[in-house]
Amino acid sequence: MEDRGISQAVIRRLPRYYRYLGELLEGGVERISSNDLSKRMNVTASQIRQDLNNFGGFGQQGYGYNVKYLYTEIGKILGLEEDHNIIIIGAGNLGQALANYAAFEKRGFILKGIFDVNPRLAGVTIRGVPIRMMDELRSFVANNEVDIAALTIPKDKAEEVADMLVENGVRAIWNFAHIDLNLPDNVIVENVHLSESLMQLSYNISRYNEEHQK
Amino acid sequence: MEDRGISQAVIRRLPRYYRYLGELLEGGVERISSNDLSKRMNVTASQIRQDLNNFGGFGQQGYGYNVKYLYTEIGKILGLEEDHNIIIIGAGNLGQALANYAAFEKRGFILKGIFDVNPRLAGVTIRGVPIRMMDELRSFVANNEVDIAALTIPKDKAEEVADMLVENGVRAIWNFAHIDLNLPDNVIVENVHLSESLMQLSYNISRYNEEHQK
DNA sequence: TAGATTGTTAATCGATTAACAATC
DNA sequence: TAGATTGTTAATCGATTAACAATC
Numbered sequence: 001m002e003d004r005g006i007s008q009a010v011i012r013r014l015p016r017y018y019r020y021l022g023e024l025l026e027g028g029v030e031r032i033s034s035n036d037l038s039k040r041m042n043v044t045a046s047q048i049r050q051d052l053n054n055f056g057g058f059g060q061q062g063y064g065y066n067v068k069y070l071y072t073e074i075g076k077i078l079g080l081e082e083d084h085n086i087i088i089i090g091a092g093n094l095g096q097a098l099a100n101y102a103a104f105e106k107r108g109f110i111l112k113g114i115f116d117v118n119p120r121l122a123g124v125t126i127r128g129v130p131i132r133m134m135d136e137l138r139s140f141v142a143n144n145e146v147d148i149a150a151l152t153i154p155k156d157k158a159e160e161v162a163d164m165l166v167e168n169g170v171r172a173i174w175n176f177a178h179i180d181l182n183l184p185d186n187v188i189v190e191n192v193h194l195s196e197s198l199m200q201l202s203y204n205i206s207r208y209n210e211e212h213q214k
Numbered sequence: 215m216e217d218r219g220i221s222q223a224v225i226r227r228l229p230r231y232y233r234y235l236g237e238l239l240e241g242g243v244e245r246i247s248s249n250d251l252s253k254r255m256n257v258t259a260s261q262i263r264q265d266l267n268n269f270g271g272f273g274q275q276g277y278g279y280n281v282k283y284l285y286t287e288i289g290k291i292l293g294l295e296e297d298h299n300i301i302i303i304g305a306g307n308l309g310q311a312l313a314n315y316a317a318f319e320k321r322g323f324i325l326k327g328i329f330d331v332n333p334r335l336a337g338v339t340i341r342g343v344p345i346r347m348m349d350e351l352r353s354f355v356a357n358n359e360v361d362i363a364a365l366t367i368p369k370d371k372a373e374e375v376a377d378m379l380v381e382n383g384v385r386a387i388w389n390f391a392h393i394d395l396n397l398p399d400n401v402i403v404e405n406v407h408l409s410e411s412l413m414q415l416s417y418n419i420s421r422y423n424e425e426h427q428k
Numbered sequence: 429t430a431g432a433t434t435g436t437t438a439a440t441c442g443a444t445t446a447a448c449a450a451t452c
Numbered sequence: 453t454a455g456a457t458t459g460t461t462a463a464t465c466g467a468t469t470a471a472c473a474a475t476c
Contacts, residue, residue, distance in 0.1 A: 009443070011417050015410035019392065033457060042394075045457095046445050053459060061458040062452040078413045079420030093314055097307030103409065109416075148415065172419050174412065178233065180256075188422060190415035194406065195317065196229035198388065199292045201362065201404035202323075203225050205386050206293030208402060223467070247433060259433095260469050267435060275434040276476040 006054050013051055014074055016041065021071040033064035083108045085145050086174075089161055090152035091116035091124075091131045094176060098150055099126040109148070113140055137161075141168040148172045155179040220268050227265055228288055230255070235285040247278035297322045299359050300388075303375055304366035305330035305338075305345045308390060312364055313340040323362070327354055351375075355382040362386045369393040 020041055024032060038045035052058055052070075055077050059065045075081060086109050088095045098104075099114055114131045121131045132140065141149075149170050151158055158177035165173065172188040175181055181189055234255055238246060252259040266272055266284075269291050273279045289295060300323050302309045312318075313328055328345045335345045346354065355363075355378075363384050365372055372391035379387065386402040389395055395403055 007443075008414075011414055012410070014417065015407070015413040018413070019410075035457080044445060046447095047443095049457095049459065050444075057459060059458050060452060061450070062456045064457065077417065077420075079416040080413070082420070084416060084419070093307050093311030097311050098408075100307055101408075104412070107409070107413075109412065147419065171422070172415055174415055186422070188415060188418045190411055190418070192406070192408065192411055193229070194312075194315075195321070196226070196233075197404055197406050198318070198323065199229040199232070199294070199321075200222075200225055201386060201388055201402060202293040202298060203228065203291065204402045204404070205298070205361065206291075206296070208385070208400070221467075249433080258469060260471095261467095263433095263435065264468075271435060273434050274476060275474070276432045278433065 010051050010054055013043075013047075014078055017048070017051070018071065018074045018078065021067055021074065024067045025071055029067050031064050031066050034059070036064075080107050083110055084147040085110050085112045086148040086150060087111075087113040087115065087141070087146050088150045088152060089115045089134075089137065089165075090176075091118070091121050091126075092152060095150070095152040096126060098152065099129070112144060112146060115140075138164060138168060141165055141170060146170050148174055150174040150176065152176045224265050224268055227257075227261075228292055231262070231265070232285065232288045232292065235281055235288065238281045239285055243281050245278050245280050248273070250278075294321050297324055298361040299324050299326045300362040300364060301325075301327040301329065301355070301360050302364045302366060303329050303348075303351065303379075304390075305332070305335050305340075306366060309364070309366040310340060312366065313343070326358060326360065329354075352378060352382060355379055355384060360384050362388055364388040364390065366390045 017037075020037065021032075034045040034048045038048055041048075049059075052065075055073070058070050058073055086104070088099055088111070091099070091114050095114065095116070099111060104111065111127060111129050114126060114129055115134050115137045116131055117134045119133065122133055124131045140146075146165075146169070149162075149165050149172070151162060151173060153161060155177045158175070158179050159181060162173055162175070162181045162183060166183055166187050171186065173181065173183070173190070175189055175191045176194070178193060178195055180191070183189060231251075234251065235246075248259040248262045252262055255262075263273075266279075269287070272284050272287055300318070302313055302325070305313070305328050309328065309330070313325060318325065325341060325343050328340060328343055329348050329351045330345055331348045333347065336347055338345045354360075360379075360383070363376075363379050363386070365376065365387060367375060369391045372389070372393050373395060376387055376389075376395045376397060380397055380401050385400065387395065387397070387404070389403055389405045390408070392407060392409055394405070397403060
């Protein structure tokens, strides 16, 4: 999945802008300049203006940005106006954590199904959604509109399951398995590799200790 | 926490090299050239060689890289040779998911404590580690060697807890709360913002749909 | 030795920052 | 109007890729 013109570096920053604007909105702040926002967020004002102007001119000279308006517009850009049907494959702790993450629904991510191999979980319900057995997955996906599949299963099953999902129409995968999925170009994959994040942390600890001759 | 000279862009790629080399090792592959590795990993051979040469010359002209040796060296760079004592604050699904993630121990991340506010979890044990109540946290941290604290608590408590941890000697935080922690420069923070990851996925879906006039 | 492949320098590309004219 | 702040162009900085001499 390659991209039109806007770099993923910019995209990765949008949710953070969105979060800060949401907080400002809650705090009753009506408008904000790129300069004030830049101080809060620890980025340059220039970067904020450059990033936003990839999508249009949301501000007004001499005034700044209307918080509510900008918040809404970034939400639109991020696709949070539309609903997304999501299923979770793997009802282990991580899968359940995602399933219970209530804030999802607020943003239009609607939990449609949870799947696992463990028969003891059959019929257990999370936020009103029953855990189904894996052998139902194929027909479920084929017969329901599924926008996003979150994969919280062991890495040795991930590729196989992902292929099957894609075969049956799923076009976006949120991948928590420790593997790089090999999928057609028209499938969008977002990886969350927790162990890699932890290793990056570990690296930075080592570097710090070295510098300070622990 | 700023960095010596090696960019975080490079650091972020190291765990991925490490993963691929681990797989090659398991597969019994003895040596590999930057070119072959680049094809497997979908990066340029040039980038691999540049990245590695930030840390030293691990290869040999005409031969390539010894898989076992390179794997070990990257492990050292990432600090996986030393043990890291880790505690988890917040024993919800996400906290439990991390606690149960057995592969951590293999990499030298040793679970020393789990904390939660919920009295119903008091004394419950995960992988031999009892869940303790939050009011014990301060003295636990003060009296035990804690290298990393994983924060899997709601965002409104995160800042306060993080401050307390740092006050009591914790120098590295793996932050899952949806907030940017404001901590001294000598504290290392690694953020995992799942909602931002999901929004990035959502953005890419929207973009794809637009391009194909859904 | 000839062939292969690294380590490293140089060239290119992209992203960030600075500057400022436009304009509210 | 004067002041403030954007949108946008230009300058800088950093990261990636290409090229190739060194060398195993």
